[in-house]
Amino acid sequence: MGRSANHAVVIGASIAGMCAARVLSDFFDRVTVYERDELPSAPAQRSAVPQGRHLHLLLARGAQELETLFPGLLDDMVAAGVPVLRNRPDCIHFGAAGHVLGTTGRLHEEFTAYVPSRPHLEWQIRRRTAALPNVTVTPAGVAEPAFDAVSERVTGVRLDSGEEVRADLVVDAAGRGTRLPVWLQQWGFDRPPEDTVEVGIGYATQHLRIPDGLITERVVVAGASAQQPRGLGLLCYEDGSWVLTTFGVARTEPPQDFAAMCALADEIVPSHIAAAIRRGEPIGDVAFHKFPVSRWRRYHKMARFPAGILPFGDAVASFNPTFGQGMTMTSIQAGRLRRALRSPDADLAADFNSAVAKSTYPVWTMNAIGDLVLHQAPGPAPWWYRPVGGLFDQFLGAAETDPVLAEWFLRRFSLLDSLYLVPPMRLVGRTIAHNARLWLTERSGKATSPQRGRDPVPGRSDQRRAPRP
Numbered sequence: 120m121g122r123s124a125n126h127a128v129v130i131g132a133s134i135a136g137m138c139a140a141r142v143l144s145d146f147f148d149r150v151t152v153y154e155r156d157e158l159p160s161a162p163a164q165r166s167a168v169p170q171g172r173h174l175h176l177l178l179a180r181g182a183q184e185l186e187t188l189f190p191g192l193l194d195d196m197v198a199a200g201v202p203v204l205r206n207r208p209d210c211i212h213f214g215a216a217g218h219v220l221g222t223t224g225r226l227h228e229e230f231t232a233y234v235p236s237r238p239h240l241e242w243q244i245r246r247r248t249a250a251l252p253n254v255t256v257t258p259a260g261v262a263e264p265a266f267d268a269v270s271e272r273v274t275g276v277r278l279d280s281g282e283e284v285r286a287d288l289v290v291d292a293a294g295r296g297t298r299l300p301v302w303l304q305q306w307g308f309d310r311p312p313e314d315t316v317e318v319g320i321g322y323a324t325q326h327l328r329i330p331d332g333l334i335t336e337r338v339v340v341a342g343a344s345a346q347q348p349r350g351l352g353l354l355c356y357e358d359g360s361w362v363l364t365t366f367g368v369a370r371t372e373p374p375q376d377f378a379a380m381c382a383l384a385d386e387i388v389p390s391h392i393a394a395a396i397r398r399g400e401p402i403g404d405v406a407f408h409k410f411p412v413s414r415w416r417r418y419h420k421m422a423r424f425p426a427g428i429l430p431f432g433d434a435v436a437s438f439n440p441t442f443g444q445g446m447t448m449t450s451i452q453a454g455r456l457r458r459a460l461r462s463p464d465a466d467l468a469a470d471f472n473s474a475v476a477k478s479t480y481p482v483w484t485m486n487a488i489g490d491l492v493l494h495q496a497p498g499p500a501p502w503w504y505r506p507v508g509g510l511f512d513q514f515l516g517a518a519e520t521d522p523v524l525a526e527w528f529l530r531r532f533s534l535l536d537s538l539y540l541v542p543p544m545r546l547v548g549r550t551i552a553h554n555a556r557l558w559l560t561e562r563s564g565k566a567t568s569p570q571r572g573r574d575p576v577p578g579r580s581d582q583r584r585a586p587r588p
């Protein structure tokens with residue numbers, strides 16, 4: 120342990136707050152997590168986390184990171200019925216930017232994905248965090264941090280009740296509605312510069328019971344594309360229920376009721392999945408959510424930043440939710456926090472904020488290219504986004520029928536191996552050769568790959584026949 124200090128406070132007991140508290144518990148004598156919302160004792164939706172009702176995909180990297188933080192978590196989830204996909208690409212239907220990955224072949228490298236519902240995952244990590252001997256999760260709202268202008272440091276927090284609590288470190292895990300930029304201004308600092316992308320996303324979600332045996336897929340993703348501004352995700356959860364989230368990007372309205380959701384499914388997913396959705400029995404009403412803007416608060420660019428406080432989780436970066444990265448990026452930040460706390464002499468905030476920026480940059484940039492170039496979100500884009508987006512479209516086109524490219528994409532999308540979604544030259548060459556072969560074949564009229572046509576629903580059976588190289 121690098122730092123000897125005695126009390127850390129975390130604002131917010133959601134995914135980020137729990138990950139932060141878990142790390143802090145190894146460095147501080149006491150950790151207190153304050154949560155304004157009522158915390159259920161069993162998995163349940165929370166009013167302060169409205170996104171919990173909508174599809175929440177835990178990427179494979181996120182599962183690994185959370186297991187590192189909370190050993191035994193994954194086994195517990197599986198024991199509780201959470202679907203697990205161990206090298207089962209046939210359980211994944213994955214469409215990105217109008218291309219359906221050829222994920223039906225055998226994968227070369229181990230790929231394990233877990234599909235917990237958001238309330239279940241949050242409850243699992245909350246009960247583990249709360250069980251740590253030096254962590255207390257307290258039901259109280261934080262009105263604001265206490266700031267000492269002389270030492271330019273945060274010295275604790277003031278609760279909604281008026282009570283003052285001293286702390287050596289405060290972690291702001293209050294989510295994307297954090298008030299830290301406002302507090303910084305009140306204390307005489309600048310607000311952090313922000314990068315934003317107007318993704319204009321609208322979600323509509325229906326929970327369902329689908330009769331057993333209709334589909335083998337447990338994860339269905341049909342992302343938006345330049346031609347189709349609506350997309351869909353379907354996941355099977357631990358209690359056997361399904362969550363169907365449909366969405367529109369670039370201010371396209373999502374479907375407004377279950378019938379319209381089924382109609383969209385008919386258009387953008389293979390017919391056996393669309394038919395299974397139609398056979399589904401709705402549980403509760405359709406829930407809606409708007410996510411107008413992705414936002415990255417670039418604290419690492421601030422010339423002056425107070426000591427004693429760190430922004431964490433969505434409070435730093437809230438990513439386009441349709442890419443399913445938020446919880447995983449939060450778990451990666453936890454690793455950065457551990458590393459920063461281990462360096463006793465460093466400027467903790469500078470260290471941590473710049474480490475978070477390094478892991479945010481590649482993911483943020485690739486999302487922005489997808490949003491601005493492939494999903495037609497409005498806003499200025501650097502000149503190189505368009506050619507990179509075009510190359511990526513070529514890559515995804517080849518990944519429809521080349522399982523090596525498909526596996527590479529599936530792993531990188533899951534943030535495994537690297538956070539950079541940049542194919543090595545070897546795979547760029549393979550893409551060009553593959554597409555050239557397909558083009559020549561189509562031109563000579565010998566065969567037409569259904570995936571390469573504009574049919575938004577490439578035939579799943581044809582993918583199953585995709586040859587392995």
Ligand SMILES: Cc1cc2nc3c(=O)[nH]c(=O)nc-3n(C[C@H](O)[C@H](O)[C@H](O)COP(=O)(O)OP(=O)(O)OC[C@H]3O[C@@H](n4cnc5c(N)ncnc54)[C@H](O)[C@@H]3O)c2cc1C
Nearest residue numbers: 131133135155167170175176261294432433440443445446
């Ligand atoms: C529609 C949608 C879909 C998403 N889908 C996915 C997905 O598929 N996969 C994925 O990985 N991520 C997804 N995300 C992102 C994911 O939800 C977040 O990244 C994740 O919850 C981490 O957020 P957080 O803990 O920082 O903040 P939040 O989950 O927003 O939690 C903040 C917490 O802080 C509490 N709080 C706030 N202020 C105070 C205060 N002053 N005092 C005390 N408590 C306070 C709140 O009550 C809340 O509990 C999605 C997000 C949205 C909006």
